[in-house]
Amino acid sequence: MTQGTRYDLLVVGGGINGAGIARDAAGRGLSVLLVEQDDLAAHTSSSSTKLIHGGLRYLEYKEFGLVRKALQERETLLYAAPHIMWPLRFVMPHMPNLRPAWLIRAGLFLYDHLAKRELLPGSRGIDMRRHPAGAPLVDSIKRGFVYSDGWVDDARLVVLNALDATERGATVMTRTKLASAVRAGGEWHAQLESKDDGRRGDARLIDVRAGAIANAAGPWVGQLLSGALGREAQHSVRLVKGSHIVTRRLFEHDHAYIFQNPDKRIIFAIPYEHDYTLIGTTDIEYRGDPAQVAITEDETRYLCESINRYFKRRISPQDVCWTYSGVRPLLEEEGADNPSAVTRDYKLELDAKPGLAPLLSVFGGKITTFRKLAEEATDILTGALAIDAHAWTARVPLPGGDIAQAKFEPFAARFAAEHPWLPAELARRYARSYGTRAARVIGDAKSLADLGRAFAPGLYESELRYLRDNEWAKSAQDVLWRRSKLGLHLEAGTLDTVCADIDRWFVQAPVAAAAPAPGAPRAASPMAG
Structure with missing residues (x-):
């Protein structure tokens, strides 16, 4: 420039x-x-609950226009990037003392029909004593509901x-x-x-x-x-802090939970990074520096207590592996005293x-x-x-999202078969993170040794180069916590060493003589499949 x-x-x-x-x-x-x-x-934008959703709870605040718009966008986005977004089924246990069943059924009926659905199945009632999602929950929960939304790597x-x-x-x-x-x-x-x-x-x-x-x-x-x-x-804007905690996996199935709290807040428990459960979020007025936001002990306890109302396995702050917080810049409205009610x-x-x-x-x-x-x-x-x-x-798909018919699993299986020397877990992560551009991360490599130095399990120099040259990564934090969540999987006590090694690499590694230039503007093309 x-x-x-x-x-x-x-x-x-x-x-x-x-x-x-x-x-x-x-x-x-x-x-x-x-x-x-x-x-x-x-x-x-990296501190959300990581959901592509209409916002079921916004129906209670009569935000029908917003919910409809979000539901319409939900399927548009799922088609645009099926590698980093995918459908997710949610289980809502029924607690008769909080919301009557008829009200939940009415809300789910609206949720199913406010916008056209192609990818996502509709809602239904379930018997928690028979459904796999009922097994981890306390025995007093007899019934519930399931519905669909989406997940995104934000x-x-x-x-x-x-x-x-x-x-x-x-x-x-x-x-x-x-x-x-x-x-x-x-x-x-x-x-x-x-x-x-x-x-x-x-x-x-x-x-x-x-x-x-x-x-x-x-x-x-x-x-x-x-x-x-x-x-x-x-x-x-009204700044509202949302905090999340991550624990070791609390359940084995692939559904997420949406729990109703006595304070009318909603808490999610979501399968996360295969080995973990993501729990959140809080809604608290925030007046500090948005760049310095962090979870408090009270928020951690609140999230643990919310989960303990429902799960047989109880958790405490000592079970928390990682936390993150973000500040939502919500549109200020007159009369909206409750942060959860702000549009x-x-x-x-x-x-x-x-x-x-x-x-x-x-x-x-x-x-x-x-x-x-x-x-x-x-x-x-x-x-x-x-x-x-x-x-x-x-x-029009996002980069890497031009997967035929937006079907990720056949694509991932094909990618793994084309690179049999890649460990199965690494091949799937590449496919998930980069979609049809995963081959660019690997380049001409024919073995793990060709990927260069391993900075951490599953993180090789070829990926660092790709992230530096194509995705603006300039530090270990960029790589381990935003371009990926590999930091969560590192062994205790090794994170600082790995971060220092990666940061040194960014300073010392030579940059290619001619960095890839932005492509020429191209016409919008219809989505593959």
Whole structure:
């Protein structure tokens, strides 16, 4: 990038909304620059419950429009990236003292019929004494319900959107923040502070120009408006902390649970990384720095106690293997005192006047509706810029997602058969993480030795090179906790050593003389299968 480069659109924020907007806009032919102050998905977008869902509990708050929109998007996304997203059946034990059965049946009927379903089976009642999901639960639970939603690797979803954006001509810069931006002559003059080379040292100052700015800074959307952009917002976000805990696997089957708590909160228990159970989430008002959010002892106890109401096997804070917390930037509403009742919908605020470069700010949203949000945002921006370009993302796969008929298992079996020298577990992880691009991670390798140095079980140098050269990974944290969850599987006491080795590699490993250039913008193609 040279000083003074001009773009049609500058997107600020490398979470799911920013990456989605960058992808959509680049695919419509706009020149796009995306900047993120940390790593892609470093904050909220890697700290979700990792569900693609309509939000069954939002029906209680009469959010029918939001639920319908999310349910419509649910199947669109499952088709777009079947390697990092897949259907998941949920079990809801019935507790008569919390919600009557007729109310649950009515809610599930709406959930089944508010949007068309092709991939997902509908809901039904079950006898917990006969269903495998009943075995781990306390004997007092006699009946329940099952319904469908989806699972997503949230951080990889962000990376794949950014990757697709670059392959359609966009430029993505991590470790780069917007320092200031002023309107001048019908465009934005912006100054960036960049440490995008991943090494320590002073930030480079880069001046760029843009026809429009999309403020998709998530929890920082208001700070960016009042600070670097010098504007006042019509809307605001309410920061709500959601924390999760991970324990060793609490059940053997492949269903997830959704539990009703006496405080009307919903808690999920989800199969996670094969050997673990993911439990969450909390909803707590948050007023601190979004970059410093962390679980509290009270939250850990709350989640353990919530699970202990239902499972025969009791857990305590000592059973927790890992925790994570994120700050959800929810759209502020009058009268919503309970954080759980705050809408998960979004508002797109356009600041545009004749002769002035437009500014679009994103308030709220949830991961399931990111594609629709990005589509609506890009519609608004192209209209404000007088660019005639149409929506295209609804039926186009994300990188690696062009799997025939969106059927992952036949693809994974074929990939393993084509690389019989790969251990079965590693072959499946490559297929899951990278889809049809898994062969690019392996390159010309014909044996494990050809993959280079092993930094940890299942993590070889060839994968590090791929992540560095294609997916903006610059540190051990990027690799072990966002591009993968390999950090969770490391033996106790080895994590610090592995992280230090990987960080040294990123500093010392030579970069190829000619890094892969972004592909030329390409026309949207119909989804395979």
